[in-house]
Amino acid sequence: MAAVYKTLSSTTSHEKDPIERKNRQRVLILSSRGVTYRHRHLLQDLYSLMPHSRKEAKLDTKTKLYQLNELAELYNCNNVLFFEARKGKDLYAWMSKAPNGPTVKMHLQNLHTMEELNFIGNCLKGSRPILSFDATFEKQAHLRVMKELFTQIFGVPKTSRKVKPFVDHVMGFTVADGKIWIRVYQISESAQGKKKPAKDSEDMDTDSSPKKGKTEFDVSLVEIGPRFVLTPIVIQESSFGGPIIYENKEFVSPNQIRADLRRAKAGKYNRRTEAQRDSEAKRGDLGLKSHGGRKKEKDPLSDNVLFA
Numbered sequence: 273m274a275a276v277y278k279t280l281s282s283t284t285s286h287e288k289d290p291i292e293r294k295n296r297q298r299v300l301i302l303s304s305r306g307v308t309y310r311h312r313h314l315l316q317d318l319y320s321l322m323p324h325s326r327k328e329a330k331l332d333t334k335t336k337l338y339q340l341n342e343l344a345e346l347y348n349c350n351n352v353l354f355f356e357a358r359k360g361k362d363l364y365a366w367m368s369k370a371p372n373g374p375t376v377k378m379h380l381q382n383l384h385t386m387e388e389l390n391f392i393g394n395c396l397k398g399s400r401p402i403l404s405f406d407a408t409f410e411k412q413a414h415l416r417v418m419k420e421l422f423t424q425i426f427g428v429p430k431t432s433r434k435v436k437p438f439v440d441h442v443m444g445f446t447v448a449d450g451k452i453w454i455r456v457y458q459i460s461e462s463a464q465g466k467k468k469p470a471k472d473s474e475d476m477d478t479d480s481s482p483k484k485g486k487t488e489f490d491v492s493l494v495e496i497g498p499r500f501v502l503t504p505i506v507i508q509e510s511s512f513g514g515p516i517i518y519e520n521k522e523f524v525s526p527n528q529i530r531a532d533l534r535r536a537k538a539g540k541y542n543r544r545t546e547a548q549r550d551s552e553a554k555r556g557d558l559g560l561k562s563h564g565g566r567k568k569e570k571d572p573l574s575d576n577v578l579f580a
Contacts, residue, residue, distance in 0.1 A: 296350075296429065296431065297324060297350065297351060297424050297425075297427070297429050298324055298325070298326060298347075298348060298349040298350060298351065298432075299322060299324060299325040299326070299349060299351040299352070299353055299425050300325070300326050300328060300340070300343060300344050300347055300349040300351065300352050300353065300370075301315060301318060301319055301322070301325050301326065301327050301328070301353045302327070302328040302329065302330065302331055302340075302343075302353075302354060302355075303315055303330055303331070303354070303355040303356070303357065304330060304331050304334050304354075304355065304356045304357055305330055305331075305332060305334075305357070306357040306358070306359075306360055307330075307355065307357040307363070308357070308360060310383060310385060310388070311355060311357060311363055311383075313385040313386075313387065313388075313498075314355075314383060314385055314498055314500070315327070315355065317385055317386050317497065317498045318353070318498070320397060321401070321426075321441075321443075321456065322425075322426065322428060323397075323398045323428060323432060323434035323435050323436075324428050324429060324432040324434065324435065325353075326347050326349055328343065328347065331343075331354070334356060337354070337366070337512040337513075338511075338512050338513055340352050340354055340368070340370070340511075340512055341370050341371045341511050341512060344370040344371070345370070345371065349370065350369065350370055351367075351368070351369060351370065351424055351425045352366070352367070352368045352369075352370050352511070352512075353365070353366070353367055353425060354366040354368070355380070358527075359527075361526070362379070362526050362527075363379075363380045363381075363383070364377060364378065364379055364380065364505075365377075365378045365379075365380045365502060366378075366512070367418075367421050367422075367425060368511045368512055369421065369424065369511065370511045371511050372510060372511060373508060373509055373510035373511040373514060374417060374421070374507055374508060374509055374510070374511075374517070375507070375508040375510070375511055375512050375513075375514075376417070376418055376421055376504060376506075376507050376508075377504075377505045377506050377507075377508075378452075378502040378503055378504050378505060379502070379503040379505060379523070379525075379526075380500055380501070380502055381500070381501050381503070382499070382500060382501040383498070383499075383500045384497060384498060384499045384500070385497060385498045386496065386497040386498055388497075389497065391494075391495050391496050391497045392494060393441075393457065393458035393460070393494035393495055393496035393497075394458060394496060395440050395441040395458045395496055396436060396438050396440055397436075398434055398435055398436040398438075399435075399436050399438040399439060399440050399441065400428045400430060400435060400436075400438065400439050401426065401427075401428060401439070401441050401442060401443045401456075402439060402441070402442045402443070402459075403422065403423060403426060403427055403442075403443050403445070404442055404443065404444045404445065405419055405422075405445050406445060406446045406447050408447040409445070409447065413518075414504065414507055414517075414518040415447065417507060417518075418452070418504065418507075419445075422445055426443055439459075440458060440459050441456060441457060441458050441459060441496065442456070442457045442458075442459060442493065443455075443456050444456075444457065450503070450520070450522060451501050451502065451503045452501065452502040452503075452504070453499075453501050454499065454500055454501070454502065455495060455499050456495065456496050456497060456498065456499070457493035457494060457495050457496065458493065458494045458495075458496045459491065459493065460491070460492045460493070460494045461489040461490070461491055462489060462490050462492070463488070463489055463490075464488045464489065464490055503520070503523060504518075504520050504523075505519070505520050505523050506518065506519050506520070507519075
C-alpha cells in the first residue's frame with residue numbers, strides 16, 4: 273500500500289498546476305493634523321477606490337514619521353500613504369513600502385475631488401482598476417521606482433476579501449513637465465445602434481443574415497475623479513528615513529514662492545514711496561510748494577551772512 277501511495281502521489285504532484293503567487297497588498301491611509309475639507313474628501317475618495325486599504329485616524333506628529341512603520345505593522349499593512357498638511361494650504365503625499373522602503377515625498381496640487389466637479393461617471397464600489405502608465409516611466413530610474421510604488425499601492429489584488437470580481441475603471445498616470453498627472457475613468461459600454469443595410473432585401477436574406485447571440489458594444493471612458501497632480505521631491509532608501517537616493521533640484525516650495533511674491537510687492541511699494549518723496553523734494557526746490565521741500569544751505573560769503 274505504501275508503494276502504491278508513493279506512485280500515485282508522485283504522478284498527481286507532476287500533474288498539478290504550479291501554485292500562483294498571491295499578491296497580498298494592504299495600504300494604510302492617514303493624514304496629519306491641519307488638513308482642510310478638500311483634503312479629507314480626497315482621502316475618502318481614495319479609500320472608496322481602494323478596497324484593500326485601511327483608513328486610520330490622524331497622526332499627531334509631523335517630524336517623527338518613523339512611527340508610521342509601527343502603525344503599519346500593527347494593522348498588518350505593507351504600504352503606507354500619508355498626507356501631510358502644512359499651513360492649511362499645502363499638501364504633501366508620502367508613499368512608502370513598509371518596513372524596508374523606499375519612500376517618495378511628493379507635493380500634491382491641482383486637486384479636484386469627486387463631488388467638486390460633478391463628474392458624470394460612476395464605478396462599482398469594491399471593483400478593481402486597470403493601471404495605465406505612460407511610456408516615460410521606463411526611461412528614468414526614479415520614475416521606475418515610483419511606478420512600482422504606484423502599482424503596489426493603487427493596484428488592488430484580486431485576493432483581497434473586500435474586492436468584487438469586476439474591472440470597470442482605469443487609473444491613468446502620465447508624466448508631463450516633470451510632474452505626474454493622475455486621472456480616474458470609468459469604462460463605459462453601450463450597445464451599438466442598428467444601421468440600415470445598403471443591400472437589397474434578397475441579398476439580406478441570403479448573405480448578410482444577422483447572427484443571433486452576438487452583441488457589439490462601444491467602449492468609452494468617462495471621468496469619475498478624483499484628479500490631482502504630484503510633483504516628486506525626494507526619494508529615500510528606507511521607509512521614512514535613510515539616505516536620499518533622488519532629489520528634484522527644480523522643485524521650489526510653495527512657501528518660497530509666496531515669500532518671493534510678498535518681497536516683490538514690498539519692493540514695488542518702497543520704490544513708489546521713494547519716487548514720491550523725491551518728486552516732492554524737487555517741487556520744493558523749484559519753489560512750486562509753499563511748505564516742505566529741501567532747505568537751501570546758506571552761503572557763507574553772501575551779504576546776509578557777512579553784514580548780519
